[in-house]
Amino acid sequence: MKRVVITGAGTINALGADVPATLEAMREGRCGIGELEFRDVERLSIRIGGQVKGYEPEASFNRQQLSLYDRFTQFTLIAAREAIEQSGLEFSGDLAARAGVVLGNSGGGMTTLDDNYRSVYEDGKNRVHPFVVPKLMNNAAASHVSMEFNLKGPSFTVSTACASSNHAMAQAFQMVHGGMTPVMIAGGSESMLCFGGVKAWEGLRVMSKDACRPFSANRNGMVQGEGAGVFVFEEYEHARARGAEILAEVIGYAMTSDASDIVMPSKQGAARAIAGAMQDARVNPDDVGYINAHGTGTAANDKTESAAVADVFGAHADKLLMSSTKSMHGHLIGGTGAVELLACIMAVRDGIVAPTIGYEEPDPECALDVVPNEAREARVEVALSNAFAFGGLNAVLALRRFA
Template identity: 40%
Template sequence: MARRIAITGLGAVSAIGLGAKANWDAAREGRSGIAPHRFEGGQHAPEPVTLPAALTADGFAAGLEARFGRKVSGTLDRFALLGLAAAYEAIEQAGLVDHAALDQRTAIVLGHGQGGQETLEKSYERFFGLKSQRMHPATVPKIMVSGGVSAVAMQFGVHGPTFATSSACASSAHAIVQGAGLIQTGLADVAIVGGSEAIATPGCMAGWMAIQALADATCRPFSKDRDGMVMADGGAALILEDYEHARARGAEILAEYLGAGMTSDAFHITQPSLEGTSGAMRQAIANGGLAEADEVLISAHGTGTPLNDKNEAASIRAVFGERARRHPVIATKSAHGHLIGGSAALQAVIALQALKAGLAPPVLNFNEPDPECDVDVVVGQARPIKARHALVNAFAFGGLNVSMAFSA
């Protein structure tokens, strides 16, 4: 039999809160972290632009360094610091700081869409704009996508399997599934999983503007007047643990990872496919052992783009049929924005707390139902739910789909 996977720690840092509980409180209360931000490059950049975004307050780094008792930000890009902050909180909640378990039997898998974009843009400004050959000696380590997992490993003395996943918006979902797989195959007893992102930068925002993916004012998942996504930064982490290992050391078991589905559309670089997204959900339901009668909280990918939300709603109807409207749908990107590589992990952290509380947080900025999104979208205020299971969806550009099943 496959080893059961307990969840013993949660961590999160985003525009709506520093800490997993703070993120849940904000989501439950309908508080948004989206606001206008001025994106301004160096002296050789185009004119600044003001766009909606959801950016984490800079104070998180000071808090992180206070915990470690030393400066760690000098050699880490913002994306890695965000991942490290979330991982520290999750490790601390799990009671694993300075624990013997954090050694060769622990794995780290974190997901990031692009890595050190902030460092990359500053380096390009210096090299191409200022014509300078002199780079910061930490430039390469700060840019590499694996910089975050290496930082966590070094800070906590983890010697087990450690690597990063990068699959655009599905990155942290793939990381969670890979971490669970390492435990189920016996290569680890504990896995620190999740992801982070910090690509709301002037150059990167220009790229998203070029494909007309950004909202004019805010993120409105499933609302008829939705017009795009809102970029964000932040990070989230979960501690996965062999169930018996967690019980043996007396850890509090917060929830359980049940299984997942993963598919590839093999169709289009930006347009979703009904077959791919619904296929991932069906696999997650089957692999997670969810019964047909179970009420399920669906944490939608819910980007607020016209195509994604229409396709995801169609996928929910295709999977559940006449029972589709029995399953409440939430879309927390309406509050914390789209963390790209870190979004799925943050959705999971919020969804698990929603199950524990018996409340589904509201989808914000919802103005008008869309007949093409005929699912039970939770709007207005948090709604009491009976669901003990959740599906967390992550559907990435390139047609890379993950759906994960949890219980609490």
């Protein structure tokens, strides 16, 4: 089996328009959550989110492209451009024929959907733009990445709610690990911050009106975010032969299903995914220094995840660092695991663990070191990234410091 390394990373999210800006914000414990700005926001009871502010689509795309690209596709292409540019790869010949892209996304083109429902039902129009379907479909971003970068190998989209990105990156890892292809582009994106997207989440009654405070006793719900994270997963010998800079090594993953409830998380399902990722990576609990938690800020997730980690790590749980960066950038739903993998790369590469901001009161049911409010320096050899989705679908990735 082949070793798999990350040779490129790209993002746009509420913390920054690229990777350096995002990592700087994580190091500083900066909050990207603020007042939402879009049509009819005053009709919502939830009016905060991790929105990408100051974004001008016309600066990155021409008019013809914008007629085809929903906001989630735009974010994906921006992140993919950064990741592939950093990797130094150009896709032609045999490499183009074998390389592909796997992305995670949950909602698809929600902005397009919202705009066109308004057009038909509110404005009474009888026609919509002929590109509405190709613009809103979940696989639009993956397809446009494959076209822009000449990726002719396995390319598809994974949609498993909040675990979508981790599932997608796990699939990409397996393809490179198993020798199917030397390079895969992987990650995820989401842009649900429109009237209909937020209104739907309001109905679940799991949203906070003021802040995301994972693991804090006074937490009162999750906060949505938007954006994308994209990575270049490359076979190690292929990367070494061309002298590529290596950000981290991907060493394993696991995927489980709770098979119990459509919305309530299961400690057992989460624990099996965490333990399975370590088993696949061939590491022991005391090898793991950091976990990027799913950490949504809801009462159910945070105590369930803490209990799962405590069960799997036993006595070593007291030595673990575990934080939720959702406190800063919000919950990107299908794209969340991709942006959060940046925190894992920062931990293993730079020795800086991103904090859980907004932490105010200890919760005895979340009695782990959640790196409250301030980033911390630590030597981290192995990091895990947790993603636990509605539907009981769990995916955990393992990264190792590359030396």
